[in-house]
Amino acid sequence: MRIGITCHPTLGGSGVLASELGKFLALRGHSVHFITLGVPYRLRGEFHENIRFHTVEANAYPVFDHAPMNMALAAKMREVAVSESLDVLHVHYAIPHAISAYLAAQMLLPKRLPIVTTLHGTDITLVGQEKSFFELTRFGIEQSTAVTAVSDYLKRKTEEVFHPEKKIRRIYNFADMSLFKHLDGHCHRSAFATEGQVVYMHLSNFRPIKRVEDVVHVFARAANSVDAVLVMIGEGPTLRSARDLAEQLGVADRVRFLGNQHDVPSLMGCGDVFLFPSEVESFGLAPLEAMACEMPVIASDSGGVPEVVVHGETGFLAPVGDVESMGKYAVELGRSAELRKRMGLAGRKRAETVFPPEVAVAQYEALYREVMAG
Ligand code: GMT
Numbered sequence: 284m285r286i287g288i289t290c291h292p293t294l295g296g297s298g299v300l301a302s303e304l305g306k307f308l309a310l311r312g313h314s315v316h317f318i319t320l321g322v323p324y325r326l327r328g329e330f331h332e333n334i335r336f337h338t339v340e341a342n343a344y345p346v347f348d349h350a351p352m353n354m355a356l357a358a359k360m361r362e363v364a365v366s367e368s369l370d371v372l373h374v375h376y377a378i379p380h381a382i383s384a385y386l387a388a389q390m391l392l393p394k395r396l397p398i399v400t401t402l403h404g405t406d407i408t409l410v411g412q413e414k415s416f417f418e419l420t421r422f423g424i425e426q427s428t429a430v431t432a433v434s435d436y437l438k439r440k441t442e443e444v445f446h447p448e449k450k451i452r453r454i455y456n457f458a459d460m461s462l463f464k465h466l467d468g469h470c471h472r473s474a475f476a477t478e479g480q481v482v483y484m485h486l487s488n489f490r491p492i493k494r495v496e497d498v499v500h501v502f503a504r505a506a507n508s509v510d511a512v513l514v515m516i517g518e519g520p521t522l523r524s525a526r527d528l529a530e531q532l533g534v535a536d537r538v539r540f541l542g543n544q545h546d547v548p549s550l551m552g553c554g555d556v557f558l559f560p561s562e563v564e565s566f567g568l569a570p571l572e573a574m575a576c577e578m579p580v581i582a583s584d585s586g587g588v589p590e591v592v593v594h595g596e597t598g599f600l601a602p603v604g605d606v607e608s609m610g611k612y613a614v615e616l617g618r619s620a621e622l623r624k625r626m627g628l629a630g631r632k633r634a635e636t637v638f639p640p641e642v643a644v645a646q647y648e649a650l651y652r653e654v655m656a657g
Contacts, residue, residue: 284651285314285368287360289384290375292321294488294517294543296568297403300433300456301375302326307459307644309333318363318372320352324545337363353379360387364396371651373399374427377406378416381423397654399647400427402451404437404565404586407444408492421445428654431647434587437565452650455590456566457643460635463575465627466552475539481511481617484554484578486547486569487561489519494583496521496528497560497606501581503532504610509617513538513558516550551576555623556616559583562603567591570598571638574630579623581612591638597630 286308290301302325305315309331317323318337326334341355360372360383372387374380381400388396400423409416424430424447431454432438438453476482483502487493495515502513515525515538522540529535544550551557557573563586570580571591580598582588594600599612616623 284370287316287369287372289318289380292319292323297375298323353383357383357386361390371397375401377420377423385426397428400430402432433566436587454646457638457640458572458575462548463572465577470553472553476512482555483513485558486516489521492562494560495525498558499528500606501609503534505613505617515540518543554578575634577627577631579626
């Protein structure tokens with residue numbers, strides 16, 4: 284098949300998922316065309332046979348306050364659909380991508396361009412914050428040829444909020460098990476921890492929804508009785524308050540802020556316990572990648588996370604903001620290498636059996652065939 288993919292190229296789970304999907308589709312012999320505002324970050328510095336990039340440009344023009352990027356994207360989608368004879372266009376996010384795709388498909392008529400839209404969650408929270416986007420999001424959903432959501436929670440939430448006539452199908456996210464794995468010895472552990480220290484880890488874009496301060500609170504509780512360090516990967520608006528809190532709680536010397544990192548697997552592969560206390564997550568790709576690396580996960584019992592992390596088996600869940608309980612779990616895991624091993628292996632097994640790339644990629648392929656058949 285000849286598949287167009289549009290996603291946000293910056294750091295974030297949706298772009299990661301779209302990039303990984305593109306890689307796996309290309310490996311299965313499909314011709315994949317990324318139509319984006321920049322090369323997605325997980326694909327930077329790599330060459331993949333069967334993957335091509337089409338970068339959207341919008342020139343500044345004195346009449347416009349802002350370059351009309353979504354129009355430029357629609358124009359590029361139309362252009363690539365023609366030049367590469369695309370069979371299907373898969374967009375990640377209803378706003379703005381499904382709307383740009385709708386415009387492109389309208390411009391191509393009477394030739395048909397089926398559109399698959401995958402919802403990642405922020406579509407819904409955006410509408411929660413910005414009522415004027417409600418009808419536009421609903422329109423994007425209804426006008427797509429098919430719509431998927433990354434968890435049962437998100438499927439349910441979308442149905443509750445939009446009451447769409449369009450069927451929403453759930454296709455779970457996945458992690459590349461050959462990339463995300465526990466790294467014995469061959470990792471950067473010695474760069475941030477000494478022999479015998481327990482490595483707690485967090486990865487996110489440090490948006491307020493990630494509750495990064497809770498990560499520091501939980502770690503501070505563990506650090507009272509466990510010889511440990513906290514490795515914080517990522518950057519964003521709450522980075523400063525996390526740093527300040529680490530100072531206030533007296534653990535700053537044991538917290539390593541690494542900023543945005545490209546080689547995430549080589550870092551995650553040497554962590555011991557993953558902390559992810561978000562307000563809500565439609566799925567939680569980072570906890571899944573942590574599980575693939577055999578890290579037990581301590582997370583909030585909210586959104587789609589319980590579909591990924593099984594309480595008492597692959598980690599521990601606690602109510603949002605309950606840093607006391609999360610702290611107790613962090614101590615329990617920090618003190619017992621045996622418990623970490625058991626939960627880590629259970630997490631890897633769950634990642635391999637419930638979230639393997641092969642299953643999700645085959646589901647997307649089947650959906651592409653279905654929408655192509657009309
Ligand atoms: O969570 C973010 O800030 C990034 C966001 C995105 O759109 O890239 O992540 C969303 O999509 C991921 C991939 O499907 C999910 O794993 C995340 O749970 C979801 N984030 C939220 O729902 C807050």
